[in-house]
Amino acid sequence: MSVQTLGAPRRTPGNARRPGGPGRAGGLLDPRQLARSLPDALRKLDPRKLWRNPVMLIVEIGAVFTTVLAVLDPSFFAWALVAWLWLTVIFANLAEAVAEGRGRAQAATLRAARRDTVARRLRDRAARDRWDTVAATELRPGDLVVVEAGEVIPGDGDVVEGIASVDESAITGESAPVIRESGGDRSAVTGGTRVLSDRIVVEITQRPGESFVDRMIALVEGANRQKTPNEIALNVLLAALTIVFLVATVTMQPMAIFAKAANPGVPDSLALDAHGVTGLVLVALIVCLIPTTIGALLSAIGIAGMDRLVQRNVLAMSGRAVEAAGDVSTLLLDKTGTITLGNRQAAEFLPAPGVPAAELAAAAQLSSLADETPEGRSIVVFAKREHGLRERPPGELADAAWVPFTARTRMSGVDLDGREIRKGAAAAILGWVREHGGHPAEEVGGLVDGVSAGGGTPLVVAERVNGRARVLGVIHLKDVVKEGMRERFDEMRRMGIRTVMITGDNPLTARAIAEEAGVDDFLAEATPEDKLALIRKEQEGGRLVAMTGDGTNDAPALAQADVGVAMNTGTSAAKEAGNMVDLDSDPTKLIEIVEIGKQLLITRGALTTFSIANDIAKYFAIIPAMFAALYPGLDTLNVMRLAGPQSAILSAVIFNAIVIVALIPLALRGVRYRPSGASRLLSRNLLVYGLGGVVAPFLGIKLIDLLIQFLPGMS
């Protein structure tokens, strides 16, 4: 009934931190970080690397083309344009390089944990004292290795023999040691962690080079990052828009040639001559129209999203899982440890008829003095708080004989001065009373049922004096719902997420706790099969399900769930089955994971909208610049009153480049997400990124024009 929490040092997410992560908290951009990432950004100019990003590849091709044009026919305008086109590509690369750079520091720390270790491999399963010394890299799944105090565990695996305290700080950043033992749900060990005491035999479960730490390094570095379905879809849309704008600009050429020919009196200019719009201006127009802003920041957004999870000590095995988290519409939460504090506490003493309250309190306290379970402790604390009974260390009562709880008797207690006091499950105690000649009053049954009906756990207290037993009363043990849970569940409901509490309790108890905590639904007396069935049922209805789990019997459900978060304290099977691992083993973190998933999608959508909305102002800058000389009426479109054609075109290109740098912090940090209904969220984001995207470039381009109009050759 009671579980000692040996491992799983719980931490609030706020102070979650990892070693070696510089300045990660705010996600603010450090100028030095930009400078450090510059070499990487330049290396990414290689077209073989850039081809993965078609939008920026087109910008680069344009930059090369205009460079050739500028060499052939140099002018200040041409070179300024060339410089800013190259800067546009470099800024885009910089965004990605900065995002990757943040993971690199983390990877360095992890690599230290992966340093070469030597393993003691058992020669055969039967003889546990003969081993070969081999390099950790040679271990294969199924090998058994012996690890003793002070040694580093050579690879991921399960403890098959022994118990040990293990320092996992290299992975989790948590310095308190955790217990790992064979059998049960705490058998998984991670390669690179250190055994502090005792000796264990570990069965290796990883293949070489595929250890947990290897995967973590690959993840935080963003190496071989797979594009998620949503990212692919967005890329398709961006590619389509790019094609549309390419077609729109290229087909403009014959129309421009015709228009120029129809107005022979108009002299050639830097923007337009007899061969149509000049190459320089055509490239500038294409670069301004294609969605460079989102194209430049898209991969940085994805990397930063994974990084935000890592900052919270969660490892997602794929970007797909992070996205799925944003879509989750059903959350399965284990009651114990997630919704409630994990142990029951005494809330009330209910004396049997004719028994004074003080007598029951005294007996309850006495019987619990040696009971070190959290429930037992809570009875002593409650007796002190409500009845003023002083807590006595068990040693003070020298002649007391403590009767420990056993699964067979299902009761515990004390024998003291010829008086036997017992407390335990109702059926066990009532049986004990009858056995010793007592006749429990009818009312006791009522009290027990009353406590059960209210969602509590009844413990009956009885005594036997002079051979005759009688019931003293009932202790009401109550599940204590964690503070703030109701608010979080309300928040989830606003986000459109249904919460389901999973518990082994009977339906009555479960209902009471579910109501108190404010969850939408509960699954009582849940077996692993029930869990799996529930997930399947929800998915059948088109819902995406997220859950946490740690035990081996959770593995099927974790694998079936769309987002399965395994606790790091759990078994290897659970960690394999899930698609995320929470290094803090904090089940409430699921809620944060959902928020991060949503934030990732919102950031992409917001910057796409911003990017497209920007085009409107750019047209108003460039179209009059190209054609107002031919058709003076078109100068009406120059609503920004830009100084001249060259400064207008250059201003638009400069704005286009600068906005990428300006938005890098936003891409890395993610758009602010406040849980609320979809409609309100959309209104807010449309206002900020849609309307903002229309207005901002008008102001920005005008401002740049005011600054650069005095440069030579601008008007």
Next chain:
Amino acid sequence: MGSAAAGALFAGSLIVALALAYRPLGDYMHRVYTSPRHTRVERAIYRLAGISPDAEQRWGAYARAVLAFSALSILFLYGLQRLQDRLPLSLGMRPVEPALAWNTAVSFVTNTNWQAYSGESTMGHLVQTGGLAVQNFVSAAVGMAVAIALVRGFARRKAETLGNFWVDLVRGTLRVLLPIAFAAAILLVAGGAIQTFAEHGTWTTLTGGEQAFTPAAAASQEAIKDLGTNGGGVFNVNSAHPFENPTAWTNWIEIFLLTVIAFALPRTFGRMVGDDRQGYAIVAVMATIFTASLVLTNWAELSAGGTVPQAIGAAMEGRETRFGVSNSAVFASATTLTSTGAVDSFHDSYTALGGGMLIFNMLLGEVAPGGVGAGLYGMLVLAVITVFAAGLMVGRTPEYLGKRVGPREIKLASLYFLVTPVLVLTGTALAMATETGRGAMLNGGPHGFSEILYAYASASNNNGSAFAGVSVNTPFHNTTLGLCMALGRFLPIVLVLALAGSLVRQAPAPVTAGTLPTHRPQFAAMVAGVTLVLVALTYLPALALGPLAEGIR
């Protein structure tokens, strides 16, 4: 009553009439396309054609049926024109030239009804009635069938099939188009339109004069020409002809016919997906753009004339006195917004900005309300694209009506969106880049360019109207415009059906508080915004060199 007030009354009464027709016609079409029963006539047709009407088709089979039917129709129509001198009721007309016959066949099968010929001097009764008028019905029914198939893609859950094309085609023709067209034709005859198979002769005109004239079964053709958003008139001057469109009130009826089915189909959509509000949202987007276009075109036409042109009648150039400036502008807006292409005035004579507005109407992709069926599926594709951006901004994988918009869906929707801009712009650019292409222009400068832009916008979007100045009966234009019409019709249809096929397989996600609501004004406004912004951004350079260059002083 001033002309602006009269125009407002004319347009206002139209909008009221369309609103009144929305529910009954939409509900009726819902029954037509969902009823399991076949009428006796339909069963006879299915038996004759060897179709098993209760066998459902997957998207591929549905698309193949559409393409096969259309290909056969083009061949048949081509043959009918080429052989008309050897067939009865030819009125002695010669066989139609190959390039023109191809252009006309494609034009009528694609519901474009671009006419590079003059009806009364080229086509006899048999081609007009047995060929072109038949296509006026079935090409419209094809558009509706495809739209209904897409709607089934949204409405059905975890299914494979989209319905049966042949059944949708037959029901659309027999149960929707035929009865309404029949009633409308009688109304038009009552209004003064002619209906005859007579030979050449001398006729008494509306004003009482005598005129030698080639008659036609005009009223019946006119009704389906408008109702099916076809636009190909029996006479060269189309709905400006007094025997096609005799009075101001027949003009009103014709505009009503142009728009009524396209505006009622969102209701059918709402009914089929089980949520009327979704239909209201879509029709709201259509109606908003439609009304804005009416107002802007009227504003451009009424304000531009000035006192002197009004007084000397110059503002009436290209218009019929019985319709006037404002009502002509309403007809022009309606015909360009519905992919009809019928005209009762000459768009070439419109002010630069008014004419630019008409081009813009077509460039919108014919979605407000668009051609019968084509308007609905075009608008739904735009809704899918909108949902994608909007859905991301609420932090979920985007979904529309519970169906997720993933890589495959967005790929198909994006390709759909790409088709017409690529056709319009490359077609225009090609024409402008070649001597033969430019030769079609009547005017020089930006107005001449607008004529070419108009032609390719019209063909690629399956509209069919033209700036009157352009002379496109040349092998170059007949071929390129024919290609634009065919690709502009069938590529989108295949993409829409593929999209439907991928949607129909999905189990819809349940609606939660986190789901983006797609029935509120917020979403409708966003769809309208996305439509206008995407189109404006795509075509602004071209529009700047044509109507804007001419119109902004």
